[in-house]
Amino acid sequence: MDAAPAISALPIEDAESVGLTKNEFATVLLAVGDKYNYGLPPGVAATPAQIRTFWQSLQLRDLALAHACALGRDTAWRQFIARFREPLKQTAIGITGSAALGAELADSLYAELFGLTERGEQRRSPLAYYSGRGSLQGFLRATLAQRNVDRHRRTSRETPLSNEDVAAAPPVAVPSEDVLVRLRQSLSAILSTLPPEERFVLSAWFLDRRTLLEISRILRVHEATVSRRLQRLTAKLHKELLTHLQASGMSKAAAEEALGTDPRDIDMNLRTLLQVSRSAAFLPQGVSADSEQT
Amino acid sequence: MSEHLHPDSLSAFVEGVLPEHERAQCLAHLAECDHCREIVFQAQEPMPVPATAKPEPVWRGWFAPVPVLAAAAVACVAVVGVSLYLHHPAAAPPPVTVAHVNPAPPPIQPPPEPPPVTQKVQPRTTSRRPVPSQPSTDSTLVDTTAPKLAPPPTVDVSAQAQAIPTPLPPSVTIKDDRASADVLSGISGTVTDATGAGVPGATITLRQPAGAFSRNARTDVAGQFQLTGVPPGRYELRIESQGFQSAVKQVEVPPQQMAAVNSVLQIGSVSETVEVTAGASAVQTSSAEMSRSKSRSKKVSPPEPRPLPSKLPAEITVTSGQVTLAVDSNGALFLSRNAGKTWKAVKPTWKGKVADLITLPGPDVFQLTTDSDSIWLSRDGNRWSPAPK
Numbered sequence: 001m002d003a004a005p006a007i008s009a010l011p012i013e014d015a016e017s018v019g020l021t022k023n024e025f026a027t028v029l030l031a032v033g034d035k036y037n038y039g040l041p042p043g044v045a046a047t048p049a050q051i052r053t054f055w056q057s058l059q060l061r062d063l064a065l066a067h068a069c070a071l072g073r074d075t076a077w078r079q080f081i082a083r084f085r086e087p088l089k090q091t092a093i094g095i096t097g098s099a100a101l102g103a104e105l106a107d108s109l110y111a112e113l114f115g116l117t118e119r120g121e122q123r124r125s126p127l128a129y130y131s132g133r134g135s136l137q138g139f140l141r142a143t144l145a146q147r148n149v150d151r152h153r154r155t156s157r158e159t160p161l162s163n164e165d166v167a168a169a170p171p172v173a174v175p176s177e178d179v180l181v182r183l184r185q186s187l188s189a190i191l192s193t194l195p196p197e198e199r200f201v202l203s204a205w206f207l208d209r210r211t212l213l214e215i216s217r218i219l220r221v222h223e224a225t226v227s228r229r230l231q232r233l234t235a236k237l238h239k240e241l242l243t244h245l246q247a248s249g250m251s252k253a254a255a256e257e258a259l260g261t262d263p264r265d266i267d268m269n270l271r272t273l274l275q276v277s278r279s280a281a282f283l284p285q286g287v288s289a290d291s292e293q294t
Numbered sequence: 295m296s297e298h299l300h301p302d303s304l305s306a307f308v309e310g311v312l313p314e315h316e317r318a319q320c321l322a323h324l325a326e327c328d329h330c331r332e333i334v335f336q337a338q339e340p341m342p343v344p345a346t347a348k349p350e351p352v353w354r355g356w357f358a359p360v361p362v363l364a365a366a367a368v369a370c371v372a373v374v375g376v377s378l379y380l381h382h383p384a385a386a387p388p389p390v391t392v393a394h395v396n397p398a399p400p401p402i403q404p405p406p407e408p409p410p411v412t413q414k415v416q417p418r419t420t421s422r423r424p425v426p427s428q429p430s431t432d433s434t435l436v437d438t439t440a441p442k443l444a445p446p447p448t449v450d451v452s453a454q455a456q457a458i459p460t461p462l463p464p465s466v467t468i469k470d471d472r473a474s475a476d477v478l479s480g481i482s483g484t485v486t487d488a489t490g491a492g493v494p495g496a497t498i499t500l501r502q503p504a505g506a507f508s509r510n511a512r513t514d515v516a517g518q519f520q521l522t523g524v525p526p527g528r529y530e531l532r533i534e535s536q537g538f539q540s541a542v543k544q545v546e547v548p549p550q551q552m553a554a555v556n557s558v559l560q561i562g563s564v565s566e567t568v569e570v571t572a573g574a575s576a577v578q579t580s581s582a583e584m585s586r587s588k589s590r591s592k593k594v595s596p597p598e599p600r601p602l603p604s605k606l607p608a609e610i611t612v613t614s615g616q617v618t619l620a621v622d623s624n625g626a627l628f629l630s631r632n633a634g635k636t637w638k639a640v641k642p643t644w645k646g647k648v649a650d651l652i653t654l655p656g657p658d659v660f661q662l663t664t665d666s667d668s669i670w671l672s673r674d675g676n677r678w679s680p681a682p683k
Binding site for chain 2: 036039040041057094095126129130131133134135138139141142143144145146148149153195196197199200202203204207208210214217218220
């Protein structure tokens with residue numbers, strides 16, 4: 001489709017101010033639109049109005065700046081440094097919780113953003129992947145977080161165990177292997193029926209031990225909503241697991257014993273169960289944990 | 295598990311700008327991938343810092359020492375005052391003499407110069423709540439050394455009570471703005487103990503022996519009270535406070551003037567009756583006068599009325615004819631037709647609590663004001679109707 005009229009209607013003065021030509025910016029816009037199908041589900045053809053709406057929803061100024069930087073335009077870099085250098089450093093310090101680590105993380109990301117790391121035969125800046133749907137500040141924050149998580153996972157194996165002062169987990173009776181297999185199967189079956197958001201809540205709460213506030217901020221709901229949802233999900237999981245276990249041939253008493261008869265233990269038991277069977281439980285049915293590639 | 299999500303998608307997810315189908319895909323991946331979940335939680339914007347107090351303008355800093363200096367000055371004055379009071383030999387004798395101030399000319403005319411004074415007899419009576427009429431503050435001043443005082447008093451004043459009518463300046467605003475010419479007349483005063491300290495919470499009961507008017511009040515923390523809107527006439531003022539002897543005074547309230555009544559309560563339980571007569575025409579403003587004649591008679595206090603059915607103390611009591619109304623401390627209204635021997639709760643037709651209760655001349659004898667400032671009228675104290683606006 002001819003997107004030129006729609007592009008020409010956009011305020012692209014910002015692109016020119018950072019050293020990006022109209023054609024270059026139009027190419028970026030078309031690439032973003034194609035990649036995300038103009039915000040529509042795959043297979044749905046976008047109308048001109050939908051295309052125009054999609055482009056108008058983009059952070060055009062940030063998009064132009066990021067791609068101009070990726071192309072190495074000096075004007076753009078001056079603006080980028082003026083706008084993001086200090087916020088990037090502060091964000092990195094906030095993420096790492098350390099001034100030294102934060103400065104190191106921010107500096108290493110700068111090197112990446114300048115395109116100093118090679119991919120294949122071509123140097124490419126991460127800024128070239130910025131789509132403009134979110135803010136450039138948010139993109140940089142997520143990139144920093146990703147680099148920090150990668151660094152932590154890479155270096156945490158080198159951390160001696162003696163330095164970790166973590167309280168020992170309370171002893172929880174782990175079911176026998178036979179019961180565990182049944183529990184895994186039941187849990188996988190139940191989780192597969194849950195909506196993605198509820199599965200996310202369960203994993204963030206039980207596996208990551210995130211707080212209600214953290215989860216509520218991600219889902220943009222109130223803490224109380226997350227709390228109620230968790231209560232409902234926990235009760236539902238417990239009930240359905242009992243049903244599944246009984247359907248698989250276990251007696252009611254044995255099923256309750258496997259899950260923990262004390263209702264106060266349901267949280268801990270579910271957490272243990274999810275942790276023990278995490279690789280299988282959160283995967284779609286039919287996909288084995290062994291085939292996981294992350 | 296699919297590949298990790300790109301920071302571009304993760305940041306868009308965190309900012310909530312993803313379309314629904316892509317958000318669902320993102321959540322489905324996040325439910326499985328703790329790596330991406332970790333990034334998402336780290337990529338959140340930091341928690342908003344609670345709003346700090348707005349910085350004060352610079353110019354306010356210039357006046358910053360002023361409150362400190364003012365507080366220091368007040369503290370110094372208080373210390374010096376207390377020291378002088380405690381060590382001054384003249385402070386010990388009781389105020390057996392009082393000055394009389396003639397009434398000022400009519401309120402329209404400018405008030406005359408206050409009489410010369412040399413010593414304050416009751417330093418604690420001048421206090422937090424100013425008496426509304428300006429000359430009344432001067433009425434507590436005594437010139438004990440002046441030999442050329444005016445001749446004998448025309449007013450009988452006891453050693454422990456004085457009733458001095460004082461004119462109100464024209465600019466005084468009366469809160470109790472009932473539509474009556476009597477609104478400017480009333481009684482104000484101070485109740486103190488033998489040491490001169492104000493007695494807070496003392497019950498002031500004003501009755502018209504021959505009429506239906508009755509009002510109640512309580513002294514404030516400084517021992518002061520004020521009753522406005524009192525029709526001119528002769529009244530019986532009863533002052534009661536726990537641990538003190540009750541005092542009953544006969545007070546003459548002149549038209550459009552405030553009668554000042556200062557009373558010193560004695561410790562004990564025997565009630566004391568003091569006859570006080572104040573005549574507006576007999577008081578001069580040009581000079582201070584000393585009064586030495588006094589008449590005092592003691593009698594047994596009247597029997598206490600029966601307690602209210604609510605077992606709470608009566609805050610306000612008014613009487614009109616055979617009907618006595620009382621408001622307890624919870625704002626409930628009670629009626630008695632036998633001078634308080636038996637009480638009956640009045641079923642409220644108003645919302646809230648009764649905050650004030652007075653008697654009025656006219657067919658609607660009783661008027662109450664609720665805590666929401668609605669006014670209700672009644673002829674018999676039992677059936678109430680809202681006051682016409």
